[in-house]
Amino acid sequence: MLSSDYHNHPQGHRDLPYTQEVLQPWADYAKAANLKDVALTDHGRYHPGINLDEFFRFRDKIKDTRFKLGIEIDNDPETSVADYKWIEDNYDKLDFVLGSVHFIDDWPFDHPQHKDRYSEWDIDKLYVRYFEEMKKLINKGYLDGLAHLDLIKIFGHRPKTEITSFVKDVMKLIKEKGLTIEMSTAGWRKPINEQYPQGEIIQIIKDMEIPITTASDAHTAKDLGHSYDRLCEVLKKYGFKNAAVFDNHKMKLLPI
Ligand SMILES: [Zn+2]
Numbered sequence: 606m607l608s609s610d611y612h613n614h615p616q617g618h619r620d621l622p623y624t625q626e627v628l629q630p631w632a633d634y635a636k637a638a639n640l641k642d643v644a645l646t647d648h649g650r651y652h653p654g655i656n657l658d659e660f661f662r663f664r665d666k667i668k669d670t671r672f673k674l675g676i677e678i679d680n681d682p683e684t685s686v687a688d689y690k691w692i693e694d695n696y697d698k699l700d701f702v703l704g705s706v707h708f709i710d711d712w713p714f715d716h717p718q719h720k721d722r723y724s725e726w727d728i729d730k731l732y733v734r735y736f737e738e739m740k741k742l743i744n745k746g747y748l749d750g751l752a753h754l755d756l757i758k759i760f761g762h763r764p765k766t767e768i769t770s771f772v773k774d775v776m777k778l779i780k781e782k783g784l785t786i787e788m789s790t791a792g793w794r795k796p797i798n799e800q801y802p803q804g805e806i807i808q809i810i811k812d813m814e815i816p817i818t819t820a821s822d823a824h825t826a827k828d829l830g831h832s833y834d835r836l837c838e839v840l841k842k843y844g845f846k847n848a849a850v851f852d853n854h855k856m857k858l859l860p861i
């Protein structure tokens with residue numbers, strides 16, 4: 606059974622200030638989904654709304670689930686400087702920093718309104734560029750794990766060349782830095798209709814013994830632990846025995 610969810614957005618898609626009313630549904634749904642350890646990882650660009658005192662008050666009163674304070678940092682060309690500054694200032698209070706590539710230059714490629722821009726690219730070149738961005742993000746530091754590793758496939762654009770050739774270098778870097786990779790159910794709710802990452806990448810992760818986190822990328826509390834039975838089957842098929850959770854950036858493995 607999967608008991609941790611390490612990618613969640615109580616703010617949804619906007620800078621919503623943390624209050625007990627905003628956070629409480631996450632405790633209620635986490636309990637209903639039998640989750641024991643949940644990291645809130647709102648987007649870096651909405652950090653003004655992440656009120657640490659409100660979060661700690663919430664965390665200390667919830668008994669059924671251990672809540673952790675995280676953040677999803679990305680390569681947003683407009684906000685990432687300020688977002689990294691916030692992480693630096695608050696690093697000791699955070700449990701988990703999740704890294705994501707959401708942009709190719711100024712293009713938010715996973716946004717449905719901008720999906721036409723895939724036609725401007727040779728897809729293999731786009732995949733190369735995407736994983737280059739990921740390496741840059743990793744080398745900036747602060748990260749504990751990587752989110753939705755093959756997000757670039759979101760609208761169904763697959764490379765012509767084997768995916769394994771695109772991820773080799775980034776996998777080495779992830780291993781070298783001791784980071785985790787997220788196994789996410791969110792892809793099943795997107796046009797690609799496949800978990801992140803795809804099977805060939807999962808196999809590499811297993812072979813290289815890179816630790817994993819499990820995640821729904823919920824933007825609404827009721828999606829906590831979404832499709833976890835299905836994800837559990839996938840992970841068992843590849844032979845995974847545990848998933849990582851974090852306390853102040855310190856990793857611990859829970860059996861699945
Ligand atoms: Zn993301």
Ligand SMILES: [Zn+2]
Nearest residue numbers: 612614677822
């Ligand atoms: Zn996210």
